[in-house]
Amino acid sequence: MKKMTFALFAIGFMSVYLILFFSSRSKEKKKFQALVSIPVTGNRFLTLNTVVRVNQIEVTRDRNEGEDEASIHTLEHAKAFREAIAEGWPEARITWAFSWQALFSDLENYDGIRKYARKCHLHYGDDVTFIPGGYFANAYNTREQVNKDLHEALKRISEFMGKDFHPNSVVAGFLAAENLQYLAEKEDIHVCQANIWSQYAIDNQDGDGSISYPYYPSKEHFCKPAQSSADFIDCVNLDGWTCDFLAARREGFNEGFNSRMGVGPIETIRNHGPEDGLKQMIATTAVHFDKGFSLNGFAWVTNCWEISLIEPIGHLEKLTEWLKEIRTRWPDAQCITQGEFGLRWRNEFKTNDRLDYWFVQQGTGIGGSDPDKEISWYMNKGFRLAILKNLTDNTKMVIDFTRYDLPAAEPRELGRNWSLMGLINQKQTRPQDMPIPLKSLPEGDQQYIFSRYPELNR
Known part of the structure; x- marks a missing residue:
């Protein structure tokens, strides 16, 4: 009788536990669904990612290019980073991306960081995910291998985060169209940071040619916005770092400047010192949250601050100050995970047909951001166009014109060059890339541009 009573009690207790557990999970899911139903239009967003890895660039599961970073990936560094964010923006929700080796490492520090990331998910609402190939998966792995890595890594994440x-x-840094399609159709993931806007001649892969705000990629090329249902991939493609548009037009480190300068800590705080670095981060943010917001109806800035940078760069107080300044100047801004941002955008924009992004920036005078220049970018489903204005003599020249309505193809062999270059490319690496006046473009291209922006035909 006692055994039966105990068994009935145990069954009852477990039933209550399961009801409460699934009720809690259901509430979490409904809460998230409510969040992603909020439109991006009318709002300003910051997305902040971090990367946890064992080696500097884990190009395959067992091959590394770069330094062993295990000793500088400590639980203390991870906590200091997350607490610096919480101090600057208590409601912020960020994304943690683990490399293959960081997911499977038996080292105590990585076990501790994985557990801490789970704690941050429960406490702050952070997301936890995978980064394949150290940002450059397709430069070193076949598409089939990348899909295997994605599947097994996502399974591993569920093991320590909860089934x-x-x-x-x-x-992902860069990710091929076929792999984006796999994420959408097989893994039910519909947001991926899959392009590093304007990156060329830096690190281990090139991929210039995309637009810098969200879009649905084409099956032909991850840099190309889908043109119709036939080439549509239902996975929102996001940039990885918001850059200064003037600095970004350069090739690599041309003229002694870093073309990746914007909000990232390497190109700002490390290269220009904490004070000027912070000024550049705020100025880059303002390009989007001020003028960009008025032009586009919403604004988005994104940054990736890797855990490996905590020791060599330090100055986490500047991360906190940047976040506090954003909240002070733009109190309506939201800091959410990139997944939530991408899903909000996906919920509001069902295709690329309504894409019409416009950015205007004058240089800051820091690094490669020329104070005597102003750049205007026009980005839409059909093309991207950049016009550089010299503020000294008011001359205007086209420095980039890339049409997306033309056929495109990704490399089929492993290698670094995955760029999509059109008639004129901002990096000026080809003879045809020399800047020219808008009215010197081929007549057909002019008409294509003016049909979209008639105000430019003046």
Whole structure:
């Protein structure tokens, strides 16, 4: 009788536990669904990612290019980073991306960081996901291998996050169209940081040619916005770092400047010192949250601050100051995970037909951001166009014109060059890339541009 009573009690207790557990999970899911139903239009967003890795660039599961970083990936560094964010923006939700080796490492520090990331998910609402190939998966792996890595890594994440946990996005650096299609159709992931806007001649892969705000990629090329349902991939493609548009027009480190300068800590705080670095981060943010917001109806800035940078760069107080300044100047801004941002955009924009991004920036005078120049970018489903204005003599020249309505193809062999270059490319690496007046473009291209922006035909 006692055994039966105990058994009935145990069954009852477990039933109550399961009801409460699934009720809690259901509430979490409904809460998230409510969040992603909020439109991006009318809002300003910051997305902040971090990367946890064992080696500097883990190009394959067992091959590394770069330094062993295990000793500088400590639980203390991870906590200091997350607490610096919480101090600057208590409600912020960020994305943690683990490399293959960081997911499977038996080292105590990585076990501790994985557990801490789970704690941050429960406490702050952070997302936890995978980064394949150290940002450059397709430069070193076949598409088939990348899909295997994605599947097994996502499974591993569920093991330590909880079997019902499912990341809302993937951080990838660059990712081929076929792999983006796999994420959408096989893994039910519809947001991926899959392009590093304007990156060329830096690190281990090139991929200039995309637009810098969200879009649905084409099956032909990850840099190309889908043109119709036939080439549409239902995975929102996001940039990885918001850059200064004037600095970004350069090739690599041309003229002694870093073309990746914007909000990232390497190109700002490390290269220009904490004070000027912070000024550049704020100025780059303002390009989007001020003028960009008025032009586009919403604004988005994104940054990736890797855990490996905590020791060599330090100055986490500047991360806190940057976040506090954003909240002070733009109190309506939201800091959410990139998955949530991408899903909000996906919920509002069902295709690329309404894409019409416009950015205007004058240089800051820091690094490669020329104070005597102003750049205007026009980005839409059909093309991207950049016009550089010399503020000294008011001359205007086209420095980039890339049409997306033309056929495109990704490389089929492993290698670094995955760029999509059109008639004129901002990096000026080809003879045809020399800047020219807008009215010197071929007549057909002029008409294509003016049909979209008649105000430019003056």
